[in-house]
Amino acid sequence: MGAESAASETSRPGGPFTLAIDIGGTGLKASVLDIADTMVADRVRVDTTYPMPPDRLVDTLVRLVADLPDFDRVSVGFPGMVRRGVVLSAPHFVAVAGPGSKIDKRLVAAWDHFDLAGALATRLGKPTRVDNDAEVQGAAVVTGQGLELAITLGTGVGTAVFLDGKLQAHLELAQHPLHHDQTYNERIGDAARKKIGKKRWNRRVRKAVATLDALLYPDHVYIGGGNSSRITIDLGDKVTLVDNSAGILGGLRLWEREGA
Numbered sequence: 003m004g005a006e007s008a009a010s011e012t013s014r015p016g017g018p019f020t021l022a023i024d025i026g027g028t029g030l031k032a033s034v035l036d037i038a039d040t041m042v043a044d045r046v047r048v049d050t051t052y053p054m055p056p057d058r059l060v061d062t063l064v065r066l067v068a069d070l071p072d073f074d075r076v077s078v079g080f081p082g083m084v085r086r087g088v089v090l091s092a093p094h095f096v097a098v099a100g101p102g103s104k105i106d107k108r109l110v111a112a113w114d115h116f117d118l119a120g121a122l123a124t125r126l127g128k129p130t131r132v133d134n135d136a137e138v139q140g141a142a143v144v145t146g147q148g149l150e151l152a153i154t155l156g157t158g159v160g161t162a163v164f165l166d167g168k169l170q171a172h173l174e175l176a177q178h179p180l181h182h183d184q185t186y187n188e189r190i191g192d193a194a195r196k197k198i199g200k201k202r203w204n205r206r207v208r209k210a211v212a213t214l215d216a217l218l219y220p221d222h223v224y225i226g227g228g229n230s231s232r233i234t235i236d237l238g239d240k241v242t243l244v245d246n247s248a249g250i251l252g253g254l255r256l257w258e259r260e261g262a
């Protein structure tokens with residue numbers, strides 16, 4: 003895209019327009035945002051299918067967004083460790099049938115240091131940025147005051163830490179032991195919720211939030227993701243439940259944070 007074309011697109015009323023993609027273990031979602039962080043089209047969604055090697059994910063995303071309005075740039079939230087658009091870990095997608103199933107060494111190799119941002123930029127023809135999904139969702143809801151913790155509860159568990167609105171180094175806390183040798187993912191992920199029931203799962207969520215509070219001493223905690231709506235237990239005044247749409251709305255923040 004030449005400089006004249008880029009200037010023309012950016013000058014459209016409401017632009018630049020951002021294609022925001024939220025990659026999850028159970029669903030892939032996308033919409034287009036204007037500069038005011040408003041969706042200019044209804045969100046589109048398809049189920050996440052397995053196995054999901056990188057090339058299949060890219061193909062699926064390209065088909066998913068084909069009928070959305072024109073956009074100038076792309077933001078993607080990915081459930082794993084991402085650095086400069088390159089995937090360092092993909093815990094959902096290295097298993098044959100999704101989280102909790104057998105790990106496939108070929109999938110591990112395929113995802114290792116896969117340049118997801120580069121692959122999508124090539125296929126979509128627009129500049130693309132990819133970050134951890136919890137960080138993208140957290141960017142949509144934090145206030146910029148003090149230390150804020152964003153937690154996403156979905157297929158797995160995601161976390162992001164912000165200090166005065168600035169994203170801090172990403173920690174894969176979901177992979178850290180929470181109870182004996184069980185990780186956060188194993189204790190309060192979606193598979194655990196389905197196995198133990200809502201009441202016990204809610205108690206586990208309260209313990210997990212208390213543990214993270216003792217670890218980080220955040221000024222406020224935001225909990226989003228598909229399973230946040232299933233929280234029925236009182237988590238205290240420090241905790242706010244946020245809508246799952248934050249995974250899309252945080253797409254604009256990704257470009258703002260990078261100083262684009």
